[in-house]
Amino acid sequence: MMDRPATSPATGFMLNGVAVQAAPRPGERLSETLRGRMLSTDVKIGCNAGDCGICTVLVDGDPVCACLMPAHRVQGRAVETPAGLARVDPWARRLARSFQAEGAAQCGICIPGMIVSAVALLRADPRPDEPRVMDALGGVLCRCTGYRKIVDAVMRAHLHEDHGGPLAEGDGHTGAAIERLDGAAKVMATERFGDDVAPPDALAMRVIRSPHDHAAFEFGDLEGFVAVHPGIETVLTARDIPGENSVGVIPGFLDQPVLAETVARFRGEAVAALIGTADALRDAVLPVIWTPRAAVTTPRAAMAPDAPQLHPDRPGNVMCRGYVSCGDAEAALARADVVVEGRFSTACVEHAYLEPEAGYARAVGDRIELRNSTQAPGMDREMIARVTGLPLDRVRVQPTAVGGGFGSKLDVTIEPLLALAVQKTGKTVRGVFERTESMQSTSKRHPSDITMRIGAKADGRLCGFVFDGTFNTGAYSSWGPTVATRAPIHASGPYAVADYTARSVGVFTNGPNAGAFRGFGVPQTAIAQEALFDTLADRLGHDRLAFRILNALENGVPTVTGQVFSQGVGIRRCLTALQPAWDRLRAQTRDFNAAHDRVKRGVGVASCWYGCGNTALSNPSTFRAGIRADGRVVLHQGAMDIGQGANTVIAQIFARALGVPVSTIELVGPDTDVTPDAGKTSASRQTFISGNAARIAGETLRRRVLARMNAGPDTRLRFGDGAVHGSEGALAHRIALDDLPAGALGYVFEAVATYDPPTTPLDENGQGAAYAQFGYAAQLAMVEVDLALATTRVLHVTAAHDVGHAINPLLVEGQVHGGVAQGLGMALMEEYVPHRTENLHDYLIPTIGDVPPIDVLLIEEPDAHGPYGAKGLGEHALIPTAPAILNAIHDACGARVTQTPATPARLRAALAGGADG
Amino acid sequence: MGYHAPYRLNDALTVLAGGGPVAVVAGGTDHYPALGDAPEPAVVLDLTRIEGLRGITRAADGGWRIGATTTWTDIAVADLPPAFAGLQQAARMIGGVQIQNAGTIGGNLCNASPAADGVPPLLALDARVTLAGPDGTRDVPLAGFVTGARQTARRPGELVTQIALPAPPNDLRGAFCKLGARRYLVISIAMVAACIARDAHGRITDARVAVGACSAVAQRLTALEQALIGQHAGAPEMPAHAFDGLAPIDDIRADAAYRRAAVAEACGRAIRAAGSA
Ligand SMILES: Cc1cc2nc3c(=O)[nH]c(=O)nc-3n(C[C@H](O)[C@H](O)[C@H](O)COP(=O)(O)OP(=O)(O)OC[C@H]3O[C@@H](n4cnc5c(N)ncnc54)[C@H](O)[C@@H]3O)c2cc1C
Ligand code: FES
Numbered sequence A: 001m002m003d004r005p006a007t008s009p010a011t012g013f014m015l016n017g018v019a020v021q022a023a024p025r026p027g028e029r030l031s032e033t034l035r036g037r038m039l040s041t042d043v044k045i046g047c048n049a050g051d052c053g054i055c056t057v058l059v060d061g062d063p064v065c066a067c068l069m070p071a072h073r074v075q076g077r078a079v080e081t082p083a084g085l086a087r088v089d090p091w092a093r094r095l096a097r098s099f100q101a102e103g104a105a106q107c108g109i110c111i112p113g114m115i116v117s118a119v120a121l122l123r124a125d126p127r128p129d130e131p132r133v134m135d136a137l138g139g140v141l142c143r144c145t146g147y148r149k150i151v152d153a154v155m156r157a158h159l160h161e162d163h164g165g166p167l168a169e170g171d172g173h174t175g176a177a178i179e180r181l182d183g184a185a186k187v188m189a190t191e192r193f194g195d196d197v198a199p200p201d202a203l204a205m206r207v208i209r210s211p212h213d214h215a216a217f218e219f220g221d222l223e224g225f226v227a228v229h230p231g232i233e234t235v236l237t238a239r240d241i242p243g244e245n246s247v248g249v250i251p252g253f254l255d256q257p258v259l260a261e262t263v264a265r266f267r268g269e270a271v272a273a274l275i276g277t278a279d280a281l282r283d284a285v286l287p288v289i290w291t292p293r294a295a296v297t298t299p300r301a302a303m304a305p306d307a308p309q310l311h312p313d314r315p316g317n318v319m320c321r322g323y324v325s326c327g328d329a330e331a332a333l334a335r336a337d338v339v340v341e342g343r344f345s346t347a348c349v350e351h352a353y354l355e356p357e358a359g360y361a362r363a364v365g366d367r368i369e370l371r372n373s374t375q376a377p378g379m380d381r382e383m384i385a386r387v388t389g390l391p392l393d394r395v396r397v398q399p400t401a402v403g404g405g406f407g408s409k410l411d412v413t414i415e416p417l418l419a420l421a422v423q424k425t426g427k428t429v430r431g432v433f434e435r436t437e438s439m440q441s442t443s444k445r446h447p448s449d450i451t452m453r454i455g456a457k458a459d460g461r462l463c464g465f466v467f468d469g470t471f472n473t474g475a476y477s478s479w480g481p482t483v484a485t486r487a488p489i490h491a492s493g494p495y496a497v498a499d500y501t502a503r504s505v506g507v508f509t510n511g512p513n514a515g516a517f518r519g520f521g522v523p524q525t526a527i528a529q530e531a532l533f534d535t536l537a538d539r540l541g542h543d544r545l546a547f548r549i550l551n552a553l554e555n556g557v558p559t560v561t562g563q564v565f566s567q568g569v570g571i572r573r574c575l576t577a578l579q580p581a582w583d584r585l586r587a588q589t590r591d592f593n594a595a596h597d598r599v600k601r602g603v604g605v606a607s608c609w610y611g612c613g614n615t616a617l618s619n620p621s622t623f624r625a626g627i628r629a630d631g632r633v634v635l636h637q638g639a640m641d642i643g644q645g646a647n648t649v650i651a652q653i654f655a656r657a658l659g660v661p662v663s664t665i666e667l668v669g670p671d672t673d674v675t676p677d678a679g680k681t682s683a684s685r686q687t688f689i690s691g692n693a694a695r696i697a698g699e700t701l702r703r704r705v706l707a708r709m710n711a712g713p714d715t716r717l718r719f720g721d722g723a724v725h726g727s728e729g730a731l732a733h734r735i736a737l738d739d740l741p742a743g744a745l746g747y748v749f750e751a752v753a754t755y756d757p758p759t760t761p762l763d764e765n766g767q768g769a770a771y772a773q774f775g776y777a778a779q780l781a782m783v784e785v786d787l788a789l790a791t792t793r794v795l796h797v798t799a800a801h802d803v804g805h806a807i808n809p810l811l812v813e814g815q816v817h818g819g820v821a822q823g824l825g826m827a828l829m830e831e832y833v834p835h836r837t838e839n840l841h842d843y844l845i846p847t848i849g850d851v852p853p854i855d856v857l858l859i860e861e862p863d864a865h866g867p868y869g870a871k872g873l874g875e876h877a878l879i880p881t882a883p884a885i886l887n888a889i890h891d892a893c894g895a896r897v898t899q900t901p902a903t904p905a906r907l908r909a910a911l912a913g914g915a916d917g
Numbered sequence B: 001m002g003y004h005a006p007y008r009l010n011d012a013l014t015v016l017a018g019g020g021p022v023a024v025v026a027g028g029t030d031h032y033p034a035l036g037d038a039p040e041p042a043v044v045l046d047l048t049r050i051e052g053l054r055g056i057t058r059a060a061d062g063g064w065r066i067g068a069t070t071t072w073t074d075i076a077v078a079d080l081p082p083a084f085a086g087l088q089q090a091a092r093m094i095g096g097v098q099i100q101n102a103g104t105i106g107g108n109l110c111n112a113s114p115a116a117d118g119v120p121p122l123l124a125l126d127a128r129v130t131l132a133g134p135d136g137t138r139d140v141p142l143a144g145f146v147t148g149a150r151q152t153a154r155r156p157g158e159l160v161t162q163i164a165l166p167a168p169p170n171d172l173r174g175a176f177c178k179l180g181a182r183r184y185l186v187i188s189i190a191m192v193a194a195c196i197a198r199d200a201h202g203r204i205t206d207a208r209v210a211v212g213a214c215s216a217v218a219q220r221l222t223a224l225e226q227a228l229i230g231q232h233a234g235a236p237e238m239p240a241h242a243f244d245g246l247a248p249i250d251d252i253r254a255d256a257a258y259r260r261a262a263v264a265e266a267c268g269r270a271i272r273a274a275g276s277a
């Protein structure tokens, strides 16, 4: 055979059935060629290292990671990408249908990789069993779904026909398990995320970051550097910032520079950004002289008297403290019959969304427009205005789809850099973080060090509770103050505690910022509290579940902040809903353990509560809706959908309020120019707060239309063909819409509504109405511990969640599954350590084979403030899982792991240290 | 300069001899992660089109030859004697399907990670590594090929062409035990490969046990192997000194104490599994 070394630059291959030519650089990754040269942005990049699998394509029918394959290797071969398959492949189309029907896609960034892998499987085996599905999809990570619905969707794909759009049945009002309204793009691989929207000729950005935990730095000759690097447009440093070089989220705590000025306070901190062509950026080495300084990486070191101070205005490296007190905790402990005490520490946890920070910005007239992947477009806009010095109305933020956020995409990261680059160059600039820089530089879950003392009377009633928590907040504040505030309010758990003292402190260290992450400090406190509840129950000889039911909070009983809810407290119902599973699984494990010596099973229970919305602060959402002259109903849906389902849930609420089928509503997404600010997607506030704003907007619109028609409140409305039709019993109404005057946005009827939950400020003892509503949950986990290897397998989770009213049961289940998976990761494997676990190879999150079957029990204890009774849910899904698993491990083998994650090495040490009974 | 994907081994060796740095790429599953976001090297030598380098064949003497660019998937699905079961189990536990479809056995050996899953099963099968270079080919035992963490006896200008395995005794059975903190996509905390043969009474007549990720280079536990002879495969007793040669370290996956304790257990399981297969 003729030897044809492929030294020629061009390579020809079949791309989705079409012969194409490309000219990659030698050794260029296939993923880059497909995305950059063939514009196949359906191929996603999450890590560029084989660890996430979302770049999976078929090469001659076999799934491979496009990021690990030299592009030239596909010369003469057939490459199939997710969108190509979705267009023509019968299996891909069935899978798309099946993924939608099962609710298997949340943010959707992993779905292309999942579906491509599943196509290869189903071509060989149309009816695979669960183990085969797991083996076939085991190379693709998902951070949102908990995988179970993905497994179901693949196993049931053969039952479906071709993809044919959503199956909208009925009105799709609240309570209906309808498919995601924005799901088709996700399952057909046409969704556009942060790195999928920039024009091809945009300049690129590379951020220069500190390799040290703490270091002073100086630049060499930057002008000379630019001069000898054709293609590099400019180097952005702190000196280029016309406005304030400080960002953050909590008033009084805006302390993080966009670009460090002379000192970098954590590894990964940005000090400069190179702007230029991608080719020019690749090889350039910016001259930076680093002078490492002593670093403090733990709160203990940071609070030592002679410790280096991170911020001159924060003595002792104390960011802030939190305090809640009611009754007399010490006196109660003194009169308690049993007092237990424990110290617990939890690791730094990375959000590990699979889409790294990405977006692009451009100048339009005298304005800067940004498209990005965010949870908080309104705050992004404010921060950009702050650093650029532009007035707010000269900044527009138009988010793309978001490939997962979980709290971290509430902070600005890439956004101010892109805006500053545009401001300086006048050109369009794109950016995307590498996986490692995303992990190094963005916020984390606070590592915590917690001590608790809890007492109880012999009858099982709690009697005295003291909590002290130290939270390592890293180099800058981010959402640290929120965690310091939330932890003492929530550390009691959803239990009646009359005598309570809780103190928290957030401490600066030379580590990554700890900020917002599903639960804001509450998952950490729940681990300690639920562990000690088991000890208390055991000491008293009470059943562990009964002990919790006995102490569960109730309507009319004050919380630890003295707030009394006359309705809506659903924790007791959650706990009692677990009783059948508790009895059954406890009996099963007893039998199992009697028959097995080397492996032991155990069952653990834990509960949680979580206040929805900001703590004791105003946090409004505003919604706009309108009716066009052609009869289309438009909802400006400003609540960022980061995979959790706001686009669907909010539309369902609005549709019910207006009284039309959800399928008739057209959504306009978040865009700071036309869609009012719905606040941030955090604190489980969107269903509750934005849901209410959307409900009021719908009700207002309905009232206006009915008034115009002179029709009664029970009239059925139908919009279309340039008219509104109303039927009220035998009466028929009609308004012709093209006769009506239209407003600036083209609406003949329009409503704008705002909702802000009622809260009151907390006093110096943390007393007050902190939240208008809480959501509640209790979960039960069954595990199997391999005694000799100290490995843990979670076998089953039962999750009872009080959501008030399940707006969309399918999406509620999805949220719970995803939260359980993240809680499982937190319990067993996740630990972010700078220098050591800065990629998805060494930082482990659960794979498809690690998440057990999950039973979701929906409890609907309506809340008077929630839209149609609904409560928030996002954070609750995660909080009870880790404590339930840790309690189950203890139940199985008697060893109590007090430092998470409970890795095999830590569990072995706990086992060797002697079971504590 | 450029990308070379020769069909003939000699052409590949010529590229390699061309002077200047050459990035040799087989599956790329170690190459690209190590590269990170650094610029690609100027000269890339892709081995995957070289004829005769991929696949598993039976030699005239009954031994087996696994070509260097044979993928883990190729190994997992091949029809091989039961002694190779541990190697095949290891293949199915590497990364995920995507990694198994691209990653090669030659790359696994040349990358020489202390946690390379391919090494213990091959050690247990007495593998030898064949290298081709400008001066012809040579053959070294695997134990001598991997010389340290990320170090091999491969000389500049050489390529690994195949792994040669002597014909295993008919009654030899293999097994593999991998310890990791999650189900898929996981680098081993420790792993053990065992090959065991038994007599009619279930007593061990031949034992090979190799351990990885507990020393810079995976190793055979010869003292353990000797102690096993004559024992019952179902309940082997393992003298503590049998593990003296291991030198586990603390890393992010586990501490040394865990590895030391777990490896004995894993050995027992691999031996029992091989002994009952
Ligand atoms: C997500 C992920 C999971 C992984 N999981 C595992 C795992 O579970 N267990 C495990 O052991 N490994 C694992 N690996 C590592 C890797 O996949 C394996 O080591 C694989 O066998 C490497 O083969 P390759 O062909 O891809 O090597 P390449 O990346 O192509 O090459 C690796 C090195 O060897 C050199 N080389 C390759 N072939 C030759 C040759 N014939 N002659 C001379 N030099 C050569 C290359 O120059 C390079 O330096 C994983 C990797 C990833 C990305
Ligand atoms: S981008 Fe290729 S595996 Fe993550």
Ligand code: FES
Residues within 6 Å of the ligand: A104, A105, A106, A107, A108, A109, A110, A111, A141, A142, A143, A144, A145, A354, A403, A404, A643
């Ligand atoms: S849906 Fe899988 S990562 Fe978001």
